[in-house]
Amino acid sequence: MNRVFYWCGLTVTQPFNTGIQRVTRCLAAELQKRGTEIIPIKWNARKNGVSIISGKEAEIFAAYSGPNISLPDRLPMNLKGEWMIVPEVIVPMVVPGSNPVRWANDQGMKTAAIFYDLIPLKTATDLHAKHLELFAEYWRMFAEADLVLPISKESESDMVWWLGHNGHHIPEVKTVYLAGELPGIPRSAKSKKESExxxxxxxxxxxxxxxxxxxxxxxxxxxxxxxxxxxxxxxxxxxxxxxxxxxxxxxxxxxxxxxxxxxxxxxxxxxxxxxxxxxxxxxxxxxxxxxxxxxxxxxxxxxxxxxxxxxxxxxxxxxxxxxxxxxxxxxxxxxxxxxxxxxxxxxxxxxxxxxxRHVKTWAEYADDVANALEIEKIDHTPFYFMMTDYLLRRNL
CATH class of the missing domain: 3.40.50.2000 (Glycogen Phosphorylase B;)
Structure with missing residues (x-):
């Protein structure tokens, strides 16, 4: 995996670091350290299309241990076969064409998206109906992805239930647990203190x-x-x-x-x-x-x-x-x-x-995500070609 197109339009507008922004920043930074080129992209309302983030947005993206990226001038003309990762929650997603997975599919790209939870649905009394519909539009996006990476088994079962219950396609799924590392803060042991x-x-x-x-x-x-x-x-x-x-x-x-x-x-x-x-x-x-x-x-x-x-x-x-x-x-x-x-x-x-206790690092999380994408390539190999390769290797 030499490069990925990385959807980060929400994170680059937020100069703070909630859990989802931490995932978005740290995953990109660690994939970059593995030698993967990160092409950060977003929905550009002014251009009514997808574009590379701006230099100012790249500075926000780099905060809190995010990646330092040299931005390309423009998106390649041909994106067929490239990977796009969606690590964010994208709500609202109501502008026609702004569904990143659908856009990527139209370009012939392969798509992986991180699924977090159904909390807005489970706590629906706290949300106005129109806000819940915005989340539903976002959740429907996962039916169009090649690979979905839930962050826990509970989030996996919730997503599979919701898509199936609403008559949507259920994509390939691989749960990848998040990291607990705090970048820049070494593991520490608390010393016993004398205090009332x-x-x-x-x-x-x-x-x-x-x-x-x-x-x-x-x-x-x-x-x-x-x-x-x-x-x-x-x-x-x-x-x-x-x-x-x-x-x-x-x-x-x-x-x-x-x-x-x-x-x-x-x-x-x-x-x-x-x-x-x-x-x-x-x-x-x-x-x-x-x-x-x-x-x-x-x-x-x-x-x-x-x-x-x-x-x-x-x-x-x-x-x-x-x-x-x-x-x-x-x-x-x-x-x-x-x-x-x-x-x-x-x-x-x-x-x-x-x-x-061992606590997973963001480097380990990035390894898991990269491996999941590689597994996805193998899993999607048609059975016919798998058998042909097997027979050729056996000289049958």
Whole structure:
């Protein structure tokens, strides 16, 4: 695989690094390190067609350990047989012709797309019907791909169900689990500290399924039951326009904590590192994910993580360093926090497990994606040609 055309139109407009943007940037950077030329492309509304990203957009793409790319002047005239990868969520996708997979198919290209989740459908009460239809248009795109790379077995089963349920073609599928590496941050083992404060960190945007209300209430209950100075720092983007009542509730609960619970919204890498370097553990309250990057990223830092025991998190969390509980049951979250805050030996053991445990790197993820594309070429070889080759080699 000498080069791939890489759809990154959303990421190059966003100078921040959510989970999907991290996947998009890190996969491109690691494919590039493997010797693959990355041709970054997007839908250009002004030209009403596909084009190479601009120089300014390439700078945004290169941020957060993304690839440094020398942009070609123009797209090749003949794209037949080339690979295109779609690593992003593309919503909305309503401009005629802006479906990247359909465009690539029209050029005779081969297409691979990463499938994340059906969360908008599973939490449909949080979305207006017209927004859900925008996601449906995006999900239909996967029926036209040559190869789909779900990020977990749960996301794979969700995609296959949705396409089949709606009468669409089900393409070739190969699940490729994401990496948990934090580029630029070496694996670390937390040293035992002498402190009367137990510091928790929760990473995630303020939205219903991230479950911040239950986590905050669990921290307040644990403080009251133990008398331990348990503190929680939430690092996440607020979405007040979409969830005004939720944000009012979170604000009120934080106010009741007398400073024990704080929210940090705009946090750079250096500040994030400072906050987490002082943490004893993390808590990821989400009960519904396509993968659950914050769990593995916590382990990468050598921090134990309290997390859900179901959804896709139930696939990636086992293996050491995690306390898995039912995140829909607030009392279970409280019990887990109390256990870590009052049991130094248990905390030390989990910290050691987190530090020893293998966490997949983005280089390994890129290898898996590249191998999946190569496997796809073999799998799509017609049976007739496979048998002909076999008979020729046997001189039959």
């Amino acid at each position: 404060t137990f510091n928790l960190v929760s990473v995630g945007s303020i939205e219903p399924r991230k479950n911040h209300v239950a986590v905050i209430r669990a921290v307040l209950d644990a403080r009251e039951q133990t008398g331990v100075d348990i503190r929680l720092t939430i690092i996440g983007r607020t979405i007040r326009d979409a969830y005004p009542e939720l944000h009012v509730l979170v604000d009120n609960l934080m106010a009741k904590s007398n400073g024990a619970i704080t929210l940090r919204e705009s946090v750079g890498d250096e500040e994030m590192n400072d906050i987490l370097s002082d943490a004893d553990a993390t808590v990821f309250g989400s009960w519904l994910e396509g993968f659950g990057l914050p769990v593995l990223e916590s382990l990468w830092r050598g921090l134990p993580c309290i997390c859900h025991n179901g959804s896709s998190i139930g696939e990636i969390a086992p293996g050491g360093g995690t306390v898995m509980v039912d995140m829909t049951a607030q009392d279970r979250i409280t019990d887990a926090i109390i256990e870590l805050a009052t049991s130094p030996d248990q905390l030390e053991e989990l910290t050691a497990e987190a530090s020893r």
